[in-house]
Amino acid sequence: MGTNSQSSGILKSDEDVPAAAQLKDDTAGSIVSVRGLKENWQKWSHEHQEYQRTNPFNNSTRPSVVVPQRGQDDYGRPLQGSMTDQRGKDAHTHISREVQELCEVIRDIGEPRDKDVDGKMAVEFGKLFEHYVSISNKVVGVLLRARKQRLVDFEGEMLWQGKDDHVVITLLQ
Incomplete structure:
Protein backbone atom coordinates (compact mmCIF):
# COMPACT_ATOMS: atom_id res chain seq x y z
CA MET A 1 0.00 0.00 0.00
CA VAL A 65 -36.34 41.68 -2.39
CA VAL A 66 -38.40 44.16 -0.40
CA VAL A 67 -42.04 43.39 -1.12
CA PRO A 68 -44.45 46.35 -0.87
CA GLN A 69 -47.19 45.96 1.72
CA ARG A 70 -50.86 46.75 1.23
CA GLY A 71 -51.45 50.50 1.26
CA GLN A 72 -48.05 51.46 -0.18
CA ASP A 73 -47.81 53.18 -3.56
CA ASP A 74 -46.04 50.25 -5.27
CA TYR A 75 -48.40 47.58 -3.94
CA GLY A 76 -49.81 45.46 -6.78
CA ARG A 77 -47.32 46.82 -9.31
CA PRO A 78 -44.30 45.06 -10.80
CA LEU A 79 -40.81 45.99 -9.65
CA GLN A 80 -39.39 49.03 -11.43
CA GLY A 81 -37.14 48.00 -14.31
CA SER A 82 -38.35 44.39 -14.39
CA MET A 83 -39.40 42.68 -17.61
CA THR A 84 -43.00 42.63 -16.35
CA ASP A 85 -42.85 46.39 -15.87
CA GLN A 86 -41.50 46.81 -19.41
CA ARG A 87 -44.20 44.56 -20.90
CA GLY A 88 -46.86 46.62 -19.10
CA LYS A 89 -45.44 49.86 -20.48
CA ASP A 90 -45.31 48.38 -23.99
CA ALA A 91 -48.93 47.20 -23.73
CA HIS A 92 -50.04 50.64 -22.49
CA THR A 93 -48.31 52.30 -25.46
CA HIS A 94 -49.91 49.86 -27.90
CA ILE A 95 -53.41 50.37 -26.51
CA SER A 96 -52.97 54.15 -26.50
CA ARG A 97 -52.07 54.00 -30.20
CA GLU A 98 -55.19 51.93 -30.92
CA VAL A 99 -57.39 54.41 -29.02
CA GLN A 100 -55.92 57.33 -31.01
CA GLU A 101 -56.46 55.42 -34.25
CA LEU A 102 -60.10 54.76 -33.29
CA CYS A 103 -60.63 58.48 -32.62
CA GLU A 104 -59.17 59.29 -36.06
CA VAL A 105 -61.54 56.80 -37.70
CA ILE A 106 -64.51 58.39 -35.91
CA ARG A 107 -63.35 61.83 -37.14
CA ASP A 108 -63.07 60.49 -40.71
CA ILE A 109 -66.37 58.61 -41.00
CA GLY A 110 -68.41 60.53 -38.41
CA GLU A 111 -70.77 63.39 -38.99
CA PRO A 112 -71.21 66.56 -36.94
CA ARG A 113 -73.53 65.74 -34.04
CA ASP A 114 -75.50 68.95 -33.85
CA LYS A 115 -75.31 72.35 -35.35
CA ASP A 116 -73.88 73.69 -32.10
CA VAL A 117 -70.52 75.40 -31.68
CA ASP A 118 -68.47 72.53 -30.27
CA GLY A 119 -68.56 70.52 -33.52
CA LYS A 120 -68.44 67.07 -31.90
CA MET A 121 -68.39 64.18 -34.33
CA ALA A 122 -70.75 61.21 -33.95
CA VAL A 123 -71.16 57.85 -35.66
CA GLU A 124 -73.47 54.88 -35.19
CA PHE A 125 -71.88 51.76 -33.72
CA GLY A 126 -72.89 49.56 -36.68
CA LYS A 127 -71.16 51.85 -39.20
CA LEU A 128 -68.06 52.13 -37.00
CA PHE A 129 -67.96 48.37 -36.44
CA GLU A 130 -68.13 47.61 -40.18
CA HIS A 131 -65.38 50.10 -40.94
CA TYR A 132 -63.08 49.46 -37.97
CA VAL A 133 -63.28 45.64 -37.92
CA SER A 134 -60.98 45.59 -40.96
CA ILE A 135 -58.40 47.47 -38.85
CA SER A 136 -58.81 45.61 -35.56
CA ASN A 137 -61.15 42.97 -34.18
CA LYS A 138 -61.06 44.62 -30.74
CA VAL A 139 -63.33 47.55 -31.56
CA VAL A 140 -65.57 47.14 -28.50
CA GLY A 141 -62.63 46.84 -26.10
CA VAL A 142 -60.93 49.88 -27.59
CA LEU A 143 -64.21 51.83 -27.36
CA LEU A 144 -64.51 50.96 -23.68
CA ARG A 145 -60.92 52.07 -23.09
CA ALA A 146 -61.56 55.33 -24.99
CA ARG A 147 -64.67 55.99 -22.88
CA LYS A 148 -62.66 55.36 -19.71
CA GLN A 149 -60.21 58.03 -20.92
CA ARG A 150 -63.18 60.33 -21.64
CA LEU A 151 -62.44 60.54 -25.36
CA VAL A 152 -65.79 59.09 -26.50
CA ASP A 153 -69.24 58.66 -25.02
CA PHE A 154 -72.12 56.27 -25.72
CA GLU A 155 -75.18 54.82 -23.96
CA GLY A 156 -74.97 51.52 -22.10
CA GLU A 157 -72.20 49.52 -20.53
CA MET A 158 -71.41 47.22 -23.46
CA LEU A 159 -72.07 47.35 -27.20
CA TRP A 160 -73.20 44.27 -29.10
CA GLN A 161 -73.00 43.84 -32.85
CA GLY A 162 -76.47 43.75 -34.39
CA LYS A 163 -78.35 44.67 -31.23
CA ASP A 164 -76.64 48.04 -30.66
CA ASP A 165 -75.95 49.04 -34.28
CA HIS A 166 -77.96 52.26 -33.87
CA VAL A 167 -76.26 53.44 -30.66
CA VAL A 168 -74.56 56.78 -31.32
CA ILE A 169 -70.91 57.11 -30.34
CA THR A 170 -69.80 60.70 -29.79
CA LEU A 171 -66.21 61.84 -30.05
CA LEU A 172 -65.65 64.23 -27.13
CA GLN A 173 -62.24 65.59 -28.11
Whole structure:
Protein backbone atom coordinates (compact mmCIF):
# COMPACT_ATOMS: atom_id res chain seq x y z
CA MET A 1 0.00 0.00 0.00
CA GLY A 2 1.26 3.39 -0.92
CA THR A 3 0.66 6.73 0.67
CA ASN A 4 -0.18 8.70 -2.46
CA SER A 5 -3.73 9.68 -3.34
CA GLN A 6 -4.09 7.23 -6.24
CA SER A 7 -3.48 4.19 -4.14
CA SER A 8 -5.97 5.31 -1.47
CA GLY A 9 -8.72 5.91 -4.06
CA ILE A 10 -8.99 9.69 -3.43
CA LEU A 11 -8.29 12.06 -6.31
CA LYS A 12 -6.98 15.46 -5.31
CA SER A 13 -6.15 17.27 -8.55
CA ASP A 14 -6.11 16.99 -12.34
CA GLU A 15 -2.61 15.60 -12.19
CA ASP A 16 -3.92 12.69 -10.11
CA VAL A 17 -6.69 11.91 -12.63
CA PRO A 18 -5.74 8.99 -14.86
CA ALA A 19 -6.37 9.38 -18.60
CA ALA A 20 -9.33 6.98 -18.40
CA ALA A 21 -11.14 9.35 -15.98
CA GLN A 22 -11.03 12.24 -18.43
CA LEU A 23 -14.07 12.53 -20.70
CA LYS A 24 -14.12 13.27 -24.38
CA ASP A 25 -16.47 16.16 -25.19
CA ASP A 26 -18.03 15.30 -28.57
CA THR A 27 -19.27 18.82 -29.34
CA ALA A 28 -15.99 20.66 -28.85
CA GLY A 29 -13.69 17.72 -29.57
CA SER A 30 -11.55 18.44 -26.51
CA ILE A 31 -10.74 16.58 -23.34
CA VAL A 32 -12.84 17.68 -20.34
CA SER A 33 -11.36 17.09 -16.92
CA VAL A 34 -13.14 16.25 -13.72
CA ARG A 35 -12.08 19.64 -12.36
CA GLY A 36 -13.78 21.43 -15.29
CA LEU A 37 -16.99 19.48 -14.75
CA LYS A 38 -16.87 20.25 -11.04
CA GLU A 39 -16.33 23.98 -11.67
CA ASN A 40 -19.19 24.12 -14.17
CA TRP A 41 -21.48 22.34 -11.72
CA GLN A 42 -20.52 24.69 -8.88
CA LYS A 43 -21.06 27.71 -11.12
CA TRP A 44 -24.53 26.48 -12.10
CA SER A 45 -25.33 25.67 -8.45
CA HIS A 46 -24.30 29.14 -7.30
CA GLU A 47 -26.37 30.85 -10.05
CA HIS A 48 -29.38 28.67 -9.17
CA GLN A 49 -29.09 29.55 -5.48
CA GLU A 50 -28.96 33.26 -6.34
CA TYR A 51 -32.03 32.88 -8.53
CA GLN A 52 -33.92 31.02 -5.79
CA ARG A 53 -33.27 33.86 -3.34
CA THR A 54 -35.39 36.19 -5.50
CA ASN A 55 -37.93 33.56 -6.60
CA PRO A 56 -41.26 34.46 -4.92
CA PHE A 57 -42.53 30.88 -5.25
CA ASN A 58 -39.64 29.35 -3.30
CA ASN A 59 -40.81 28.34 0.18
CA SER A 60 -37.42 27.42 1.63
CA THR A 61 -35.88 30.89 1.65
CA ARG A 62 -37.14 34.37 2.33
CA PRO A 63 -36.89 36.73 -0.64
CA SER A 64 -34.20 39.33 -0.31
CA VAL A 65 -36.34 41.68 -2.39
CA VAL A 66 -38.40 44.16 -0.40
CA VAL A 67 -42.04 43.39 -1.12
CA PRO A 68 -44.45 46.35 -0.87
CA GLN A 69 -47.19 45.96 1.72
CA ARG A 70 -50.86 46.75 1.23
CA GLY A 71 -51.45 50.50 1.26
CA GLN A 72 -48.05 51.46 -0.18
CA ASP A 73 -47.81 53.18 -3.56
CA ASP A 74 -46.04 50.25 -5.27
CA TYR A 75 -48.40 47.58 -3.94
CA GLY A 76 -49.81 45.46 -6.78
CA ARG A 77 -47.32 46.82 -9.31
CA PRO A 78 -44.30 45.06 -10.80
CA LEU A 79 -40.81 45.99 -9.65
CA GLN A 80 -39.39 49.03 -11.43
CA GLY A 81 -37.14 48.00 -14.31
CA SER A 82 -38.35 44.39 -14.39
CA MET A 83 -39.40 42.68 -17.61
CA THR A 84 -43.00 42.63 -16.35
CA ASP A 85 -42.85 46.39 -15.87
CA GLN A 86 -41.50 46.81 -19.41
CA ARG A 87 -44.20 44.56 -20.90
CA GLY A 88 -46.86 46.62 -19.10
CA LYS A 89 -45.44 49.86 -20.48
CA ASP A 90 -45.31 48.38 -23.99
CA ALA A 91 -48.93 47.20 -23.73
CA HIS A 92 -50.04 50.64 -22.49
CA THR A 93 -48.31 52.30 -25.46
CA HIS A 94 -49.91 49.86 -27.90
CA ILE A 95 -53.41 50.37 -26.51
CA SER A 96 -52.97 54.15 -26.50
CA ARG A 97 -52.07 54.00 -30.20
CA GLU A 98 -55.19 51.93 -30.92
CA VAL A 99 -57.39 54.41 -29.02
CA GLN A 100 -55.92 57.33 -31.01
CA GLU A 101 -56.46 55.42 -34.25
CA LEU A 102 -60.10 54.76 -33.29
CA CYS A 103 -60.63 58.48 -32.62
CA GLU A 104 -59.17 59.29 -36.06
CA VAL A 105 -61.54 56.80 -37.70
CA ILE A 106 -64.51 58.39 -35.91
CA ARG A 107 -63.35 61.83 -37.14
CA ASP A 108 -63.07 60.49 -40.71
CA ILE A 109 -66.37 58.61 -41.00
CA GLY A 110 -68.41 60.53 -38.41
CA GLU A 111 -70.77 63.39 -38.99
CA PRO A 112 -71.21 66.56 -36.94
CA ARG A 113 -73.53 65.74 -34.04
CA ASP A 114 -75.50 68.95 -33.85
CA LYS A 115 -75.31 72.35 -35.35
CA ASP A 116 -73.88 73.69 -32.10
CA VAL A 117 -70.52 75.40 -31.68
CA ASP A 118 -68.47 72.53 -30.27
CA GLY A 119 -68.56 70.52 -33.52
CA LYS A 120 -68.44 67.07 -31.90
CA MET A 121 -68.39 64.18 -34.33
CA ALA A 122 -70.75 61.21 -33.95
CA VAL A 123 -71.16 57.85 -35.66
CA GLU A 124 -73.47 54.88 -35.19
CA PHE A 125 -71.88 51.76 -33.72
CA GLY A 126 -72.89 49.56 -36.68
CA LYS A 127 -71.16 51.85 -39.20
CA LEU A 128 -68.06 52.13 -37.00
CA PHE A 129 -67.96 48.37 -36.44
CA GLU A 130 -68.13 47.61 -40.18
CA HIS A 131 -65.38 50.10 -40.94
CA TYR A 132 -63.08 49.46 -37.97
CA VAL A 133 -63.28 45.64 -37.92
CA SER A 134 -60.98 45.59 -40.96
CA ILE A 135 -58.40 47.47 -38.85
CA SER A 136 -58.81 45.61 -35.56
CA ASN A 137 -61.15 42.97 -34.18
CA LYS A 138 -61.06 44.62 -30.74
CA VAL A 139 -63.33 47.55 -31.56
CA VAL A 140 -65.57 47.14 -28.50
CA GLY A 141 -62.63 46.84 -26.10
CA VAL A 142 -60.93 49.88 -27.59
CA LEU A 143 -64.21 51.83 -27.36
CA LEU A 144 -64.51 50.96 -23.68
CA ARG A 145 -60.92 52.07 -23.09
CA ALA A 146 -61.56 55.33 -24.99
CA ARG A 147 -64.67 55.99 -22.88
CA LYS A 148 -62.66 55.36 -19.71
CA GLN A 149 -60.21 58.03 -20.92
CA ARG A 150 -63.18 60.33 -21.64
CA LEU A 151 -62.44 60.54 -25.36
CA VAL A 152 -65.79 59.09 -26.50
CA ASP A 153 -69.24 58.66 -25.02
CA PHE A 154 -72.12 56.27 -25.72
CA GLU A 155 -75.18 54.82 -23.96
CA GLY A 156 -74.97 51.52 -22.10
CA GLU A 157 -72.20 49.52 -20.53
CA MET A 158 -71.41 47.22 -23.46
CA LEU A 159 -72.07 47.35 -27.20
CA TRP A 160 -73.20 44.27 -29.10
CA GLN A 161 -73.00 43.84 -32.85
CA GLY A 162 -76.47 43.75 -34.39
CA LYS A 163 -78.35 44.67 -31.23
CA ASP A 164 -76.64 48.04 -30.66
CA ASP A 165 -75.95 49.04 -34.28
CA HIS A 166 -77.96 52.26 -33.87
CA VAL A 167 -76.26 53.44 -30.66
CA VAL A 168 -74.56 56.78 -31.32
CA ILE A 169 -70.91 57.11 -30.34
CA THR A 170 -69.80 60.70 -29.79
CA LEU A 171 -66.21 61.84 -30.05
CA LEU A 172 -65.65 64.23 -27.13
CA GLN A 173 -62.24 65.59 -28.11
